[in-house]
Amino acid sequence: MPDLHKKTRKLMLEHWQLYLLLLFPLINLIIFKYLPILGLQMAFKDFRVSKGMWDSPWVGLKHFQAFFTSPNFWAIIGNTVTISLYTIVAAFPFAILLAIGMNELSSARARKTVQFFTYAPYFISTVVLVSMMMQMFDPRIGILTRLLQLFGYRGDNVFGSATAFRHLYVWSGVWQQTGYNAIMYLAALTAINVELYDAAKVDGCSKWQRIWHVDLPGIQPTIIILLILNMGYIMSVGFEKVYLMQNPMNLENSEIIATYVYRMGLINSNFSFSTAVGFFNSLINLILMLSVNKAAQKVGETSLW
């Protein structure tokens, strides 16, 4: 045993440069990721800025109770989960279709071109995306508003509608992400054994038959794994896009956990309460991530690490 320790220490001393290198990211990690975890105790206190974190009084689960019993609780959780599920369900068929379509293109040049145009939206920032939406749905000059009106839409402020919020959010997401999502499916498609294609040809399959019987089953594991992993993110809808699309009129359907934490914490200075909500959210996410990872491991051979 002493031998092992001596060997370890020798290794460590020998490679001091590696440890020195590691020190810098480690410091960044500790300061900006682990110190805040320590700060989670704010959720259990009545935080007073004047007293600082360590001297503020303990109040136990008071803030958590306040959150669970608040009238907004179900609406906020509901919005978050609904948006997530809606996004997942809406996005994956299109990504698969796109991947299959791209796979069918015989010319590499055609494929590159399609790739080029469908990935491009990914590079557009959230601010630009939402601005584009607002311009195109503008009550006065919006070109898509005009289109909707052709189909009998009576109202004029799409962004003010609470019910429209989800659809706007999800479908703009589909527009932006489909190209990116398709990459994985495309990779899986190209990994399908060529012999299966040859066999299908010999059997006289039409193109659609081949897609149905060879392509889809071939990427089925990928689809399932991705779906499972996506479920792990159900409670963590991102802040940026929702916040930009929010306004007082659509708030009942657009307030999600992340924006609620922001509003309560940094706008209303309700620090302890906001920390408690955030803590709750992080905890749920952790449980979800661990669970879906276990599930994905059982189904396939891959997981997050």
Place this chain on the structure above:
Amino acid sequence: MIASTLVVLYPIVYIISSSFSSANAIISGKVWLFPVEPNFNAYTAVFKNKQVLGGYMNSIIYTAGGTLISVVLTIAAAYPLSRKFLPGRKFFTAMFVFTMLFSGGLIPTYFVVRNMHLIDTRWAIVLPNALSIWNLMVTLTYFKTSLSEELFEAATLEGASDMRILTSIVLPLSQAIIAVIGLYYAIGLWNSYFDALIYLKSSDKFPLQIILRNILISNQADLSMGADMVAMARRQGMADVMKFALIVISSAPLLMVYPFVQKYFVKGVMLGSIKG
């Protein structure tokens, strides 16, 4: 196939066309696909705006500086952690990975930044989220799988120190992965506005996305001024065209770089997916 490409393309084409059209055409709704009465008026107006220019400069600073810091930190973590013999390697890797699963949340992080006196400084944009664990994992995988042990053994036999190995062997061979993570960091930095939103107060430090948000979405900053009715209508239309122009110029840098880095981009997604 064709349909989907068109659907994706159309909004982009529309916006670009609108930005080159005249103000009146926009108001009267004549623009569907191609520019109507094309001119550069919107663009000249936008480029004259000090806020926009300032935001552009800031974004360039944040993106360039932040990407540099992030890539350096990522390699500084990935290289040691890729060396299988290093004592404590599993422990440290776990420390990094854990932060992907659980975090302190918005308020505690805000207070850490505040206590470090970084509020309203440029460092608040590039430091707190400098290290993306995702990118770290991708780099780590790359180091572990693409750099053969023989290379290291040969170098060590010749008496090379760890740092020497890094600079002479690892870095030159890692250009592809550096391009990939550099690209991802750059995209993230250029496009994000959240950190700036919560940490910055002085408008001279605002990145382009915040300026954009104020002009395009919150309608706070006014690109046009004056109270004359007719002039206002014209300026209102002008404001709309300028919004279109603004959208174009802020996306332009990334979209122009995109064709050149397309292959790296796809590679990055694949590498990331190998791990997960």
